[in-house]
Amino acid sequence: MKESLVHETAKAYRRLLLAGSYPGRRFNLDMEALEFDFTMPFSRGLMLLIYTLIDAEVSFKVVGKSAQEATRLISRLTYGRPSDLSSADFIIVLEDATEAEKGEAILKSKVGTLIDPHRSATLVMAVGTFGEKNDLVLKGPGIREKSVISLGGLEALMTLREEKNREYPMGIDMVFVDHAGEILALPRTTQIERRSSSWPM
Amino acid sequence: MKNAYNFAFFDEGSKKEIRRATLKAVAIPGYQVPFASREMPIARGWGTGGLQVTLSLINRGDVIKVIDQGTDESVNAVSIRNLIQKTTGIQATIDTLEATVIQSRHRIPEEPLEEEQILVLQVPMPEPLRFVESSEYKTKRLHGDGEYSGAWLVLYEKIMKFGKMTGGAAHPVLVHDRYVMSPSPIPKYDNPRLDHSEGIQLFGAGREKKIYAIPPYTRVVSLAFDDYPFEVESQEGRVCRLCGARGVFFDELEDEKTHEVYYQCNDSSYCLKRLNQGGGDHV
Numbered sequence: 001m002k003e004s005l006v007h008e009t010a011k012a013y014r015r016l017l018l019a020g021s022y023p024g025r026r027f028n029l030d031m032e033a034l035e036f037d038f039t040m041p042f043s044r045g046l047m048l049l050i051y052t053l054i055d056a057e058v059s060f061k062v063v064g065k066s067a068q069e070a071t072r073l074i075s076r077l078t079y080g081r082p083s084d085l086s087s088a089d090f091i092i093v094l095e096d097a098t099e100a101e102k103g104e105a106i107l108k109s110k111v112g113t114l115i116d117p118h119r120s121a122t123l124v125m126a127v128g129t130f131g132e133k134n135d136l137v138l139k140g141p142g143i144r145e146k147s148v149i150s151l152g153g154l155e156a157l158m159t160l161r162e163e164k165n166r167e168y169p170m171g172i173d174m175v176f177v178d179h180a181g182e183i184l185a186l187p188r189t190t191q192i193e194r195r196s197s198s199w200p201m
Numbered sequence: 202m203k204n205a206y207n208f209a210f211f212d213e214g215s216k217k218e219i220r221r222a223t224l225k226a227v228a229i230p231g232y233q234v235p236f237a238s239r240e241m242p243i244a245r246g247w248g249t250g251g252l253q254v255t256l257s258l259i260n261r262g263d264v265i266k267v268i269d270q271g272t273d274e275s276v277n278a279v280s281i282r283n284l285i286q287k288t289t290g291i292q293a294t295i296d297t298l299e300a301t302v303i304q305s306r307h308r309i310p311e312e313p314l315e316e317e318q319i320l321v322l323q324v325p326m327p328e329p330l331r332f333v334e335s336s337e338y339k340t341k342r343l344h345g346d347g348e349y350s351g352a353w354l355v356l357y358e359k360i361m362k363f364g365k366m367t368g369g370a371a372h373p374v375l376v377h378d379r380y381v382m383s384p385s386p387i388p389k390y391d392n393p394r395l396d397h398s399e400g401i402q403l404f405g406a407g408r409e410k411k412i413y414a415i416p417p418y419t420r421v422v423s424l425a426f427d428d429y430p431f432e433v434e435s436q437e438g439r440v441c442r443l444c445g446a447r448g449v450f451f452d453e454l455e456d457e458k459t460h461e462v463y464y465q466c467n468d469s470s471y472c473l474k475r476l477n478q479g480g481g482d483h484v
Contacts (some may be wrong), residue, residue, distance in 0.1 A: 006208050006213060007208070007260055007261055009213070010208075010209075010258075010259070010260035011260055013216075013220045013257070014258065014260060016220075016224060017223065017224060017227065017258070018401075020227045020228060020416070021401045021416045021417055022316075022317075022416075022417060052217070053217070053220075053221060054217075055214055055217050055218075057217075057218060058221070113345070114346070115341050115342055115345040116341075117229055117232060118222075118226075118229065118232065118234045118235075120225075122224075141230050141377055141416045141418060141419040142227075142417050142418055143418055144418050168379065169229050169232060169379060169380075173224075173225075187227065187228035187416075188228055188229070189228065189229075189230065189377065189416075
């Protein structure tokens with residue numbers, strides 16, 4: 001690995017840790033100095049997260065139109081093991097995935113067991129921009145009182161997430177990344193309500 | 202910086218594995234995430250868990266502080282700090298507020314953590330149920346079921362034997378109303394400070410191969426009974442001989458000649474800061 005990537009992935013990990021620790025807050029991956037000498041069918045921010053998280057010890061599944069090309073690239077660069085939705089440690093949902101594909105990715109992901117809740121999937125979802133809809137209200141560990149966020153059109157999927165996370169400590173953890181390299185995380189502990197209604201999600 | 206080894210000592214694969222475990226730990230507060238625990242240039246049981254978590258975190262621009270039972274100057278703290286500095290080239294400090302990452306053995310610094318600051322605690326024995334159940338296979342199931350009678354029993358037996366919850370350190374806590382967790386051997390005085398901390402608290406147990414975490418703003422309650430409430434060590438009437446501080450956690454010392462008992466702030470850099478700010482009444 002290039003020395004610059006050692007520091008870029010260290011920085012990306014710290015932002016991921018901060019994002020996971022303060023759910024709903026957006027952190028920037030700061031990719032000015034980051035150079036990739038290859039092209040990829042998704043954003044540079046997503047590529048950096050993949051580099052940071054995936055190696056030969058874990059499995060992954062890509063969802064989206066260019067999933068095949070992306071899978072080849074990721075396994076070649078990281079030695080990560082391609083897998084299916086129900087067993088993947090990391091599920092990478094590309095921006096061009098259909099609503100149905102995104103929903104399926106959440107529903108089929110693994111939630112771990114009561115004894116090993118860490119054997120669950122982390123979904124890394126790409127968005128164009130987060131937007132300023134500010135429709136979702138978050139509560140839970142890492143949030144002082146509440147946090148209000150936008151999810152770039154993925155808000156409706158949060159009902160499926162709620163379904164998966166019904167039996168805490170089992171559940172899925174999610175990370176969102178936009179084109180500008182902003183990331184936001186929703187660990188399984190975060191409770192989400194839609195602002196416009198009192199329905200918990 | 203030219204080195205014969207990778208930045209922060211570890212190879213990138215090792216860092217990734219520790220990082221993934223830490224991210225899971227933050228997502229499941231109080232749950233002990235197993236990890237591979239690498240061989241380190243210090244022996245297991247001497248802070249390798251904390252050191253591994255720290256090395257996976259550190260990057261250029263970080264400022265590290267390492268303390269051992271409240272002091273920056275003990276052999277263990279100095280050795281670990283030197284290793285981190287030698288393999289990363291980052292700056293070190295003794296000022297709690299200046300540090301981005303603080304590695305500690307058995308104390309939470311006197312000054313409260315700020316947002317985005319990371320405290321890494323070294324943990325000798327992460328399993329709060331180990332006193333009542335020696336099998337890891339079984340304790341994992343007890344955690345899965347939320348079956349913590351054993352942890353309550355340990356406290357109950359202390360009350361029956363001594364009339365109060367004895368045990369000066371590592372008093373178990375309930376994290377996010379789900380997992381009973383060992384806070385590492387911090388004094389009871391530090392337990393309430395785990396609750397709704399602004400910073401991130403990570404726990405690394407190298408010998409036992411576990412990483413766990415308390416994210417910021419998380420409910421942490423020390424186990425206690427209604428009729429035997431949790432009590433911290435009383436510091437009443439004690440004054441630091443050096444800086445005059447009251448109401449902090451003290452070391453109790455004895456003058457070798459006069460045998461007079463006196464007290465000093467346990468957090469040595471906090472004491473020094475107070476002295477430099479002119480807070481010392483006696484020096």
